[in-house]
Amino acid sequence: MSFLNFTKYPPSLDFLLLTLGGGLLVLAWLEGADNALTRVAAVFGGAPLFYYLLHLYALLALQRVAAAALGLQRADVGSVWQVWMIAVLLAAALYWSTRRFGLYKRQSAGGWVKYF
Incomplete structure (x- = not known):
């Protein structure tokens, strides 16, 4: 679980990968929704x-x-x-x-x- 030990300020690479990656996955999922x-x-x-x-x-x-x-x-x-x-x-x-x-x-x- 040490990969979830990220810092928000200043943003660590783990934090950016988790938030941006999750956001892009949700965006890809919502793209086809109408x-x-x-x-x-x-x-x-x-x-x-x-x-x-x-x-x-x-x-x-x-x-x-x-x-x-x-x-x-x-x-x-x-x-x-x-x-x-x-x-x-x-x-x-x-x-x-x-x-x-x-x-x-x-x-x-x-x-x-x-x-x-």
Whole structure:
């Protein structure tokens, strides 16, 4: 079992082989999969920077609306399950706008659009 005795910082060769090799095996396994989950992941993967920036502004707006509704200066969530619930609901809410931008990105001739 000494080959599993690797260090993450600085990354040892064993750590890199284990993580990158495992990741490549999972990627090869998922490459042939075509189901609803992979199509949804492809939408978010088609415009990742757009989704990232959009979700940050959406979270900021949600936080300010919640703080104003509760009469607080800052509204925070109380537990981890609430964070995950907000993440899933936010991803579902931003799915269509990310999909539309991904389609626009593929059809656009502008070079700057490719960065989003």
